[in-house]
Amino acid sequence: MSRKQYSIRRTYIGRLPEGADLLDSITKICREEGIKIGKVTAIGAVKKAVVAYYNQTEKKYYNHELNKPMEILNCTGNVSLLNGQPFVHCHITLADEEGKCFGGHLMIGTVVFACEIFIEEYEGEILERVFDESSGLSLWHPKTILME
Template sequence: MSRIHKVASRSLHMGKLKRGDDLLGAISVICRENNIRLGRVEAIGAVEKATLGYYDQTHKEYDFFTIDAPHEITSLIGNVSLRDGVPMVHAHLTLSDEKGNVKGGHLAPGTIVFACETVIEAFEGLAFNRIIDEDTGLPLWQL
């Protein structure tokens, strides 16, 4: 059964990341520094290279791959919740190369910013905590 909780928007944090930043790391720092414990994230821009993951549902583990070339960020969407009491950013990234070919997956450390504009919306309400879900092996929200 689905569980949905009503939350209210508290604040918006908009800005740009620095060239050379680790994309996931920089967004995570913003969330920690602003005590964003519950929220959503989006971004556009470009990366110099990327590390993305695909979750193997059979083996219950991530397979990571590197894209070692410049790409446009066509979409980054994610959320912020708590894992072990610390804000955790969970995001998926879609990238396009110079011919419009698209690749995507779970955003991982090692994705290096060329230029990036971010919007982080912080919510008020119950903090969503992540714990390992025995059925999937993933750290999912415990509601």
């Protein structure tokens, strides 16, 4: 086991246009800028959202469509490579007009009302996702495990 250190190479700060798909837009920026390792954070609001829950027994995602305006309380994720392409993995927490919270894995179909994003690109060994049979997910390569 060897722990790797990373340093920030570049930081992108900006907002997404109203009507943009949140996940698709972040992915597009990462691909256009060649970001292979990074961290994503976002705040703002959405017109509607799609979040997913991963059923660990069935090894399957279940989408939940939230067809109402909501605040983005937190959206955090990472960028790594999957099949040689930048892949954005984000989780999001949203609140409705009553303060009720919803969250999960950010999916395509989440439409921006207003959104400010930060994307930090890192220098260091590339993080690559590989299929992990025990979880049924594409996770970072086993060499990135921090503790045995």
